[in-house]
Amino acid sequence: MRVLTAEQMRDLDRQAIEEIGIPGLVLMENAGRASAEALLRAFADRCCAPVLILCGKGNNGGDGFVVARHLRNRELKVEVLVLAPREKIGGDAAVNLAILERCGQTVRFVPDDESLAAALVDARAGLIVDALFGTGLSSEVRGHYRRAIDWINASGLPVVAIDIPSGVDAGNGHILGRAVQADLTLTFAAAKLGHLLSPGAQCCGRLEVIDIGIPKHLRPRPDDLHLWTRWEEAATLLPERPATGHKGTFGHLLVIAGSRGKTGAAILAAEAGLRGGCGLLTLATAASAQPVVAAALAEAMTEPLADDDGGISVDALPAVRRLLEGKAALALGPGLGQTPRTAAFVRQLVADCGLPLVLDADALNLLAADLSVLAPGRRIPPVMTPHPGEMARLVGCSVAEVEQDRVAVARTFAVRHGVVLVLKGAPTLVAAPDGRIGINGSGGPVLATAGSGDVLTGLIGALIAQGLAPFEAARLGCYLHGLAGDRLARRHGAAGVLAGDICRELPAARAALNPKGETAC
Ligand SMILES: NC(=O)C1=CN([C@@H]2O[C@H](COP(=O)(O)OP(=O)(O)OC[C@H]3O[C@@H](n4cnc5c(N)ncnc54)[C@H](OP(=O)(O)O)[C@@H]3O)[C@@H](O)[C@H]2O)[C@@H](O)CC1
Numbered sequence: 471m472r473v474l475t476a477e478q479m480r481d482l483d484r485q486a487i488e489e490i491g492i493p494g495l496v497l498m499e500n501a502g503r504a505s506a507e508a509l510l511r512a513f514a515d516r517c518c519a520p521v522l523i524l525c526g527k528g529n530n531g532g533d534g535f536v537v538a539r540h541l542r543n544r545e546l547k548v549e550v551l552v553l554a555p556r557e558k559i560g561g562d563a564a565v566n567l568a569i570l571e572r573c574g575q576t577v578r579f580v581p582d583d584e585s586l587a588a589a590l591v592d593a594r595a596g597l598i599v600d601a602l603f604g605t606g607l608s609s610e611v612r613g614h615y616r617r618a619i620d621w622i623n624a625s626g627l628p629v630v631a632i633d634i635p636s637g638v639d640a641g642n643g644h645i646l647g648r649a650v651q652a653d654l655t656l657t658f659a660a661a662k663l664g665h666l667l668s669p670g671a672q673c674c675g676r677l678e679v680i681d682i683g684i685p686k687h688l689r690p691r692p693d694d695l696h697l698w699t700r701w702e703e704a705a706t707l708l709p710e711r712p713a714t715g716h717k718g719t720f721g722h723l724l725v726i727a728g729s730r731g732k733t734g735a736a737i738l739a740a741e742a743g744l745r746g747g748c749g750l751l752t753l754a755t756a757a758s759a760q761p762v763v764a765a766a767l768a769e770a771m772t773e774p775l776a777d778d779d780g781g782i783s784v785d786a787l788p789a790v791r792r793l794l795e796g797k798a799a800l801a802l803g804p805g806l807g808q809t810p811r812t813a814a815f816v817r818q819l820v821a822d823c824g825l826p827l828v829l830d831a832d833a834l835n836l837l838a839a840d841l842s843v844l845a846p847g848r849r850i851p852p853v854m855t856p857h858p859g860e861m862a863r864l865v866g867c868s869v870a871e872v873e874q875d876r877v878a879v880a881r882t883f884a885v886r887h888g889v890v891l892v893l894k895g896a897p898t899l900v901a902a903p904d905g906r907i908g909i910n911g912s913g914g915p916v917l918a919t920a921g922s923g924d925v926l927t928g929l930i931g932a933l934i935a936q937g938l939a940p941f942e943a944a945r946l947g948c949y950l951h952g953l954a955g956d957r958l959a960r961r962h963g964a965a966g967v968l969a970g971d972i973c974r975e976l977p978a979a980r981a982a983l984n985p986k987g988e989t990a991c
């Protein structure tokens with residue numbers, strides 16, 4: 471599903487109003503009416519007490535006036551507070567304010583701290599509608615707006631946010647001083663980045679996207695930059711599994727991973743490759759680690775590589791070049807260690823490997839010193855899967871700087887280096903070399919466990935080996951990995967699940983996602 475920036479949403483509104491000729495009042499009517507209906511579906515039991523609707527002075531407040539009118543039409547009691555003086559309400563919002571008052575609704579104007587405090591003392595409500603700010607919030611929430619948000623959050627009442635919880639920046643999910651904590655957020659036409667990126671995402675509660683009648687053929691400018699990977703989208707990405715297929719049909723993945731003392735990472739990546747559906751898998755590792763990995767994973771073929779103090783040596787390159795023949799993809803990195811000779815091995819291998827690549831963990835750290843080996847313009851872009859710490863090393867900044875604008879950091883890196891960049895986190899982002907960003911819609915804190923990233927690496931490698939292009943493999947891999955975690959969290963809770971558990975859950979997660987549906991999630 472498409473995800474819009476605040477500017478793209480404004481552009482869609484503008485096209486609908488100015489180019490197509492749909493009056494803004496019609497869009498506001500559609501938005502407010504559908505919001506009232508959604509609110510009733512979710513909270514009918516709370517509406518015997520008055521519904522308190524807090525409105526700002528912009529069009530978000532205008533939506534609030536329409537919601538109030540439609541709730542009244544259903545004979546519900548509403549209380550409407552406007553946090554601005556009457557004369558500051560203009561445009562479509564003013565039209566709807568006038569209509570609401572002519573319907574007999576009392577509207578109280580509380581433009582300052584004192585009047586707001588007095589009104590809130592009197593308020594008796596079973597449910598709150600937050601129509602203070604939408605996509606037009608442009609700076610830190612101040613003054614009595616801040617007090618109203620604090621009051622909403624302390625009220626203990628269910629909260630429905632119109633378009634976006636007030637205080638969340640629709641463009642990036644940042645909190646502008648204070649933000650409403652909603653139980654249900656009703657947004658219009660499409661989700662915005664602020665609904666999906668942290669910390670704004672955590673303020674939304676359940677997110678429902680409402681059709682307000684913007685014609686489907688209109689494309690926001692610039693188009694399709696952000697894609698939300700949810701169940702439906704992920705299902706369409708699944709590689710085919712023909713009934714006549716055999717192990718050669720589903721690709722041979724080469725995993726180069728592990729070193730003495732870090733065999734677990736290699737085993738997890740390889741097992742995830744096999745559980746991710748590739749037909750054959752070879753795990754190549756330092757000679758001193760090979761007996762351990764061979765004993766742990768009967769289904770993988772293993773290869774001992776030239777060893778340098780427990781890690782893979784640069785002398786392994788000729789043997790590895792032979793191993794690359796006949797393989798569909800290479801996953802490189804988990805548990806490699808960081809000795810200088812392993813660094814030389816990784817750099818030379820990445821520089822001249824023509825296979826689709828998935829680079830993770832130590833491979834990322836070893837490449838960070840010299841990214842030129844990535845050689846932008848490769849026919850098949852490598853996939854890189856850093857967590858924020860690894861990302862910070864790759865771009866030479868702090869983790870806080872990465873977290874400050876994850877979308878920009880991921881996109882800039884992917885475009886500059888011609889790679890598919892998977893920036894792990896809540897949510898995980900997948901950036902393509904053409905600037906598109908996939909925002910993953912599954913997973914949670916259950917995935918924050920040692921070895922979880924190694925599982926993702928093997929899984930993405932397996933999906934590429936089964937024929938997916940790197941961007942699609944990375945998006946589907948992240949979704950399946952998160953879905954496996956979500957399924958485990960439902961059964962066991964979000965703490966204490968092991969990476970091996972996530973790995974073993976992958977086939978069931980994939981089966982659940984299959985449109986032919988062998989299992990229900
Ligand atoms: N366009 C359409 O067709 C449709 C739009 N729709 C709805 O419109 C919403 C967007 O409306 P919007 O652009 O009027 O902005 P909105 O979010 O109501 O608030 C901005 C107001 O707050 C003010 N303000 C800003 N920052 C502030 C601060 N820190 N502290 C205090 N005040 C601050 C700012 O005033 P200013 O500071 O600029 O004087 C401005 O007046 C959108 O989210 C959706 O709900 C739907 O009806 C569907 C059709």
Ligand SMILES: [K+]
Pocket residue numbers: 530600601602603604631632633634635636
């Ligand atoms: K709002």
